[in-house]
Amino acid sequence: MDVFVRQVPQHATSKQLKEFFAAPLGEFGIKVYACEKFTNKRLAKLTILEDHLGRLFLQEYGLPQNANPRARPKKSLRMFTDFLLCAESRDEPSDLLLRSLAMEQAQLASKATSSSLTHKHGPKQDVTTFQISELRCGVWEYQKRQLVFVPHYENFTGGKIVFGQKRAVLLLHTTGSQSTRIDIDYCSVDHVVSGSYQDPSISLTLDVPPKIYKVVEETDLVEAMRLMGIDSAKTKIKKNRTTSIDSAHAGIAGTCLVYRLHLADYATISTVYELLRRFPKISSPVNFQTNVARPVETLRKSFARLNIELTDIARYGKLPFQVLFHLERLAWNAKLSPRIVLKLLPMVDQIVTDIGVQAAAHAVRSLCRSLPVPGPHTESRDFEPAKLTSSLQQYAASYDQFGTDSAFNLTKKHSHIVLIHKIIITPMGTYLEGPEPEVTNRVLRKFPDHTDNFIRVTFTNEYGEPVRFDSQADQHDIFHERFKAVLDGTILVAGRGFAFLGFSHSSLRSQNCWFMAPFTANGENMHAPIVIKQLGDFSQIFSPAKCAARIGQTFTDTSKTVEIGPQDVKVIAEVERYGRVFSDGVGTISKGLLTRIWRVYQPKRTLKPTLLQIRFAGRSLLSRTSF
Amino acid sequence: MLVLYADAFLGAKGMVSLDSRLPGDCLMLRGSMVKFSGSDAWEVEVCGAAFRPLPMILNRQFIKIFEDLGIEDQKLVELQETAVNRLRCLTTSNINAATFLENECFVSKAAQMPSLIKLLEDLGMDFHEDDFLRQVVKMAVVTKLRDIKYRGRIPVSNGVTLYGIMDETGFLKEGEVYVVTEQPPEGGKHVLTGRVVVTRSPAMHPGDIQVVRAVDVPSDSPLNALSNCVVFSQHGSRDLPSQLSGGDLDGDLYNVIYDPGLLPKVTYPAADYPRVEPIDIGRQVTAKDMTDFFVTFMETDQLGNICNIHQQLADQMAIGTLHKDCIKLAGMASTAVDYSKTGIPVSFLRGRQVEPKHLTVDLGQNVRVSEIQETEARLYGS
Helix, strand or coil, rough: CCEEEEEECCCCCHHHHHHHHHHHHHHHCCCEEEECCCCCCEEEEEEEEEEEHHHHHHHEECCCCCCCCCCCCCCCCCCEEEEEEEEEEECCCCCHCCCHHHHHHHHHHHHHCCCCCCCCCEEEEEEEEEEEEEEEEEEEEEHHHHHHHHECCCCCCCCEEECCCCEEEEEEECCCCCCEEEEEEEEHHHEEEEECCCCEEEEECCCCCCCEEEEEHHHHHHHHHHHCCCCCCCCCCCEEECCCCCCCHCCCCHHHHEEEEEEHHHHHHHHHHHHHHHHHCCCCCCCCCEEEECCCCHHHHHHHHHHHHHHHCCCCCHCCHHHHHHHHHHHHHHCHHHHHHHHHHHHHHHHHEEEEEEEHHHHHHHHHHCCCCCCCCHHHHHHHHHHHHHHHHHHCCCCCCHHHHHHHHHHHCCCEEEEEEEEEECCCCCEEEEEEEEEHHHHHCHHHHHHHHHHEECCCCCCCCCCCCCEECCCHHHHHHHHHHHHHHHEECCCEEEEECCCCHHHHHHEEEEEEECCCEECCCCCHHHHHHHHCCCCCCCCCHHHHHHHHHCCCCCEEEEEECCHHEEECCCCCCCCEEECCCEEECCHHHHHHHHHHHHCCCCCCCCCEEEEEEEEEEEEEEEC | EEEEEEEEEEEEEEEEECCCCCCCCEEEEHHHHHEEECCCEEEEEEEECCCCCCEEEHHHHHHHHHHHHHCCHHHHHHHHHHHHHHHHCCCHHHHHHHHHHHCCHHHHHCCCCHHHHHHHHCCCCCCCCCCCHHHHHHHHHHHHHHHHHHHHHEEEEEEEEEEEECCCCCCCCEEEEEEEEEECCCCCEEEECEEEEEEEECCCHHHEEEEEECCCCCCCCCCHHCCCCCECCCCCCCCHHHCCCCCCCCEEEEEECCCHHHCCCCCCCCCCCCCCCCCCCCCCCCCCHHHHHHHCCCCHCCHHHHHHHHHHHHHHHCCCCHHHHHHHHHHHHHHHHHHHHHHCCCHHHHHHCCHHHHHHCCCCCCCCCHCCCCCHHHCCCC
16 A cells, blocks of 8 residues: 655655654564655655555554644654654555565565575676667646646657666667667656556656767668778767757757657566666656646647747737746746646736736746646646646735845846846757846947847757767767757747847857847847947958957956046057067056046955956047057 | 047957056057957946955966976975865864855855854854854865865965066066065055066966066056056067966966975976967858857867866876977967967867877776876875
8 A cells, every 4th residue: 555655854865764664664564665755845655565554554653634734643753853644645556566565575575484595696687678669758747637648749660778877778760771869867867657567658757858869870881881991990880969859859859858668568667667766876766657648739839829929919928028038938948838828828917017027027937946847746736727826926926126135136236237038059959047147248238228138048968068079979960950050040039039149258168149139229220230330340350250259349247437538548559579569468547547447446445456457449549659 | 650540449458557657547558459440339348457466276287387397296295285274274163264265265255154154253153053054164165175186276375366467667677577466455565576486377388387586666666556466577589478378468367476395496488389360261250150150169169178188198198298299289278279269270270189099098087096197196196
């Protein structure tokens, strides 16, 4: 039987819980049981092999399922500082787990009888490769409070999965010489759900999309090389990193993070279950019966509908960008299905009207942060529109504009700080983050009312680290297809089309750049080429690297200090000897001007600096020593 | 003769230092600071200032070169021991811990952790009694220890990191520098004299560390008005900044060390890499050209790799960074550093100059300590 345990200390582990229950269960002669603590939840599940012993335990230590919340069991169980509450679970225990416990019981019994005959087995070689017949990629949803798997991509070519030390590698057969390889790092797996003999499926719920490669069949390549007279010993078979399994997968790869495998041989499910249960690097599989439900509409269509609602001025497109951005974020970052986001729109609109824009943005952002990953550990009502809208209301009501943690307050207090939205481009997905406070730069200061139209775009790997050179795989597609297409195209966020503007020297190294969406300022239509033209004349710089760096100079974090007249600026002669510039990049400033700058630049500092690193752009009197 | 061009537009970047001889409101720029023309802004934007002398912290690259220049292992080990002992003392009292967090852990400073610990001191309470505070301090110390162990980040108390500028007065002779520091809030200027080491990160070539003479200037010199900077001479056949890992004066920070134990007896001539002109496409640059460069740069930037290989190779070779392959790698690193400005990646310019076997050397866990040079083993060995 399954016992549902509540009020478990948040950070307790399954192992700690198991040890904790050894004594109270031992009172009833229960030696074989399993314990599973739900990650980041105050819940755990205790599976006891023999029902009658389990009931005896519950009589002493447990409560009925629908007990009064203030009721207490006869005997209390105190772990650390918390009193655990045990009740019989509504769910049937998993048949696989019971079999596994039964086996453990049998082993224990045989050990007890033949303790004298301790013969050690050699290390048993685990089977780690399993044939699969289907791969589905989709999301968890709740239908009538039941957790169901909704596939948005299906692949029936079959293949195999290999469970390695750090990652599972999924190899799909593909017709032709290429096959697809999907690498799922265990650290990216949020949880694993295993099916049953009737439904021999393994569902891996990931935090980030996996790495996908196209692998050229080794034999063909080796053969080809032999024909060309290349010594095959020296050549290495390269994988080509790619962005999706195929074109159908491409559209959903960034937002569908549940990979469900159907094992070709139903009998292997127990072996997989056993294997994963013992793997320390992956969270223990949860044996949970889940049905596959057809999607109500394609993901593409849901996103299109959301897009219309958020873009059309006559609908919700009228809402301020800061709010729309967070709504888009819910769907893009795969926190909620776009269909559910659509249901939240009326409430968000009402919050904007009743309380204000900042409160609405704060509410949606907080909701995004608090949403759990759907799965067997999560309660269905957390995703019910009624619960979501009431959470929104609560967050909006608790918004404190003048709170110390309010980013809005931060920008009001410091004129050199602005809030900047961010877009993260990964090989497989496009995600929205922020807004985060940043030091302003010349471009942003020039358009103080349009800082929302400037956005920072970062190119990273799925985990957020830069996409680095990989000697094992060719990443041409990632850079020249995926990233290049983004840089040369437009990213549509809430009806705004963001296009490439420029990057600074340091941002180049950290792989991020600025994009902007067109807007109207002083009756003029501003878009990237016009903004650049207004920043300066770069037409005489014929080097792309240098030109980008010069434009990027205007994006450097700077603090505005003082304005000066053209008569105050002079260009003086360089100190040059033997073809070397001794004065490279250094000039001088008078005491008068420096004192003016001191008054506005960090005036609270006690030491007045006599050296300043400056950016200056202005109309000036150019003086030049002529010879 | 001075020719004035009125109403020109320009955009400039670089350092400006106070010249007390200039009258009124005056900004004197140099041609090398003017980066583009045609801007309509009118303001001086500040992105950094010499508010205080910054600490001098070694790294593995510096340590390796110092070792190759004949600095005693014992000296480096002593510096490391001093640093470790200092960290050990930090956890003993509220005041020590608060000072440490305030000066060296900016996150905790922003979270007002130091003032909280000081407040506890005033109330007569020990921060150790609180689990959270104890762990914060522990975490900060462990981070610093890891920095020392894995990155060789050992502070040199007789050293300082400063902005570099040129001597506008022409007083300093070749091989001389003027180093002046002023630590707020106490104030009071301190001028270094005698032989000092000057260098700059990233140092990879043995000639990136040079020894010069620090001198004081006459009392009527305008240089007396400056603080927290290292002033380089404008005389000689080659400017010193460019000898230090290709530095310039538009905001580069230089390290000055005045510890006699770290003064090498020999130094090597600085590398002199030919100036690389940026790729010229012969026409106006379009947005597409720039995005092409952005993508190609992401794909082919090898700076990190080159530095790692250099480090590994230098550790293996008996003569360390003086080995010809290390010298080549230092040159490649210089190209890689400039890649973001020139658009010329390492491979196109120099090809594969390093033996392939070196590129595949995996020092990760396979290397035996005996293969590493003595000091390295003593500093980083377990």
